Amino acid sequence: QLQLQESGPGLVKPSETLSLTCAVSGGSIRSSNYCWGWIRQPPGKGLEWIGGIYYSGSTYYNPSLESRVTMSVDTSKNQFSLKLSSVTAADTAVYYCTRRPRSYFEYWGQGTLVTVSS
Amino acid sequence: QSALTQPASVSGSPGQSITISCTGTSSDVGGYNYVSWYQQHPGKAPKLMIYDVSNRPSGVSNRFSGSKSGNTASLTISGLQAEDEADYYCSSYTSSNTYVFGIGTKVTVL
Numbered sequence: 458q459l460q461l462q463e464s465g466p467g468l469v470k471p472s473e474t475l476s477l478t479c480a481v482s483g484g485s486i487r488s489s490n491y492c493w494g495w496i497r498q499p500p501g502k503g504l505e506w507i508g509g510i511y512y513s514g515s516t517y518y519n520p521s522l523e524s525r526v527t528m529s530v531d532t533s534k535n536q537f538s539l540k541l542s543s544v545t546a547a548d549t550a551v552y553y554c555t556r557r558p559r560s561y562f563e564y565w566g567q568g569t570l571v572t573v574s575s
Numbered sequence: 576q577s578a579l580t581q582p583a584s585v586s587g588s589p590g591q592s593i594t595i596s597c598t599g600t601s602s603d604v605g606g607y608n609y610v611s612w613y614q615q616h617p618g619k620a621p622k623l624m625i626y627d628v629s630n631r632p633s634g635v636s637n638r639f640s641g642s643k644s645g646n647t648a649s650l651t652i653s654g655l656q657a658e659d660e661a662d663y664y665c666s667s668y669t670s671s672n673t674y675v676f677g678i679g680t681k682v683t684v685l
Binding site: 503504505506517519520521553559560561562563565566567568 | 576607611620622627632664672673675677
């Protein structure tokens with residue numbers, strides 16, 4: 458059974474860079490069949506697609522966040538990462554990592570809350 | 576990209592059927608058979624319930640069904656049970672090669 462586990466700082470200061478990692482277990486990240494990605498959910502609000510990355514390195518980002526987002530894959534550690542720069546309070550959210558076979562988000566991590574505050 | 580439109584809340588009594596709508600445009604819901612639905616209980620990660628408009632993943636109850644007409648997709652829950660009380664989100668692939676979610680619907684079992 459595939460499992461995804463997010464990790465990273467729970468508190469980030471405004472204007473700094475948010476960095477999260479998603480460890481993949483129970484399966485290999487080295488598959489062209491899947492897109493590995495991130496979705497976030499501000500407290501009490503809905504879901505927002507951030508973007509995704511294939512193990513080849515091809516990336517797809519939400520246009521509203523594209524200028525601040527960078528995703529990467531580390532096949533040696535079977536994990537992938539998210540960096541979001543110049544954060545503000547509006548970036549406070551639970552961040553989920555996901556696996557997408559085609560057009561749907563099949564597996565989700567448990568989520569990690571990141572708060573942006575000084 | 577604008578969020579897909581869903582009713583804020585839907586309620587029903589145990590055993591009844593309810594339907595949640597998800598309205599988009601011809602650039603997302605109407606243009607592709609790539610609508611999916613997710614169930615989210617408080618404090619938990621979303622769970623895939625329906626993919627590609629009407630397909631159920633293994634392990635999801637057949638009380639859940641999906642359909643689409645034009646720019647509107649729908650999720651129907653039949654034989655409503657207490658455990659179905661949760662938030663439900665639709666999602667669609669878009670012509671911009673991105674994904675958009677609905678605003679979410681809170682289902683209450685009376």
